[in-house]
Amino acid sequence: MKLDPFYLIVDSAAWIERLVPLGVRLVQLRIKTIDEAGLRAEIRKAKALCAQHKCQFIVNDHWRLAIEEGCDFVHLGQEDLQTADLARIRAAGLRLGLSTHDHAELQTAITAEPNYIALGPIYPTILKKMKWAPQGLERISEWKWKRRVAPIPLVAIGGLNPDRLNGVFSAGADSAAVVTDITLSADPEAQTRQWIEKTEQWR
Template identity: 85%
Template structure:
């Protein structure tokens, strides 16, 4: 499976409506705190928008709702992986991405036969408090040797200036959150990301 090199992560269908029409082809909907009814509305709206614009939608964490709503890709963190019904997820034909932060988590992830592995944080990140130190680009190269041919996603503190190094180290896709959502002009920044990652398509 080939992932688009530009992997946008947002926390609402409103962001998807705003940015996906610009040419985004891979987006994760990551909503941490919302009731089930609200989540279902967000997922349905996101799914419809992504279908309209030929964009791959990935649902973070909420695998049961993703199955019920007919989504085809879910991303799980390590804690969610421990409680998820992988047989049910696989039984639907759904694809699976997994987060990793250290060697133990990588072994756990590989045992689940994911469709991609994410490594982070590559650089310091403002998104959330992390108990892991920044991994650095050398860890990307190590992870790529371990996971190949499974695609590797780099995440954490990425910006346009860091992309060349991340891809040169072996990442197949670069995930971004705050460099776009906290930017003064998210639309312009999104277009820059699309242009900058075009050589790796």
């Protein structure tokens, strides 16, 4: 499958309502602290918004709810992958994205035959505290070519901004994921438009 080069990650349907109409084509809803009823409502609203604007919608972690709500894509971290029912996920027709941070996790991910593999953090990130050092552009190229991730699409994440995109894509990434560079921006709409413009040549 081909991923859009601009991969937005947000923590509410309100962000999706605000930014997806600007031309976002790939978005993940990543909510960590909410009760199930609230999460279901957020997924339902986000899914409807994405359908309206022809944007691929991905649910982070909550694969059971994704199945129940008729979603078609889920993203799992390594810990979630250990407990997820991959057979059930596949039987429901969900596509699967997986996070990786080192070679062992990469091998685990490849074995699961995902629809994309995410590598990070590429640069230092403030999103969450990580035990892994920044991977750098060289690791993107290593995983894409020497480690033969291809033809599985490779998503770069962590510390990315528009000025770093050419390097990320030139190194071999198929898509660049962003969280705080947009959501913490003084003007998230303008920053989103800049990301769309900067990734246009890689479509």
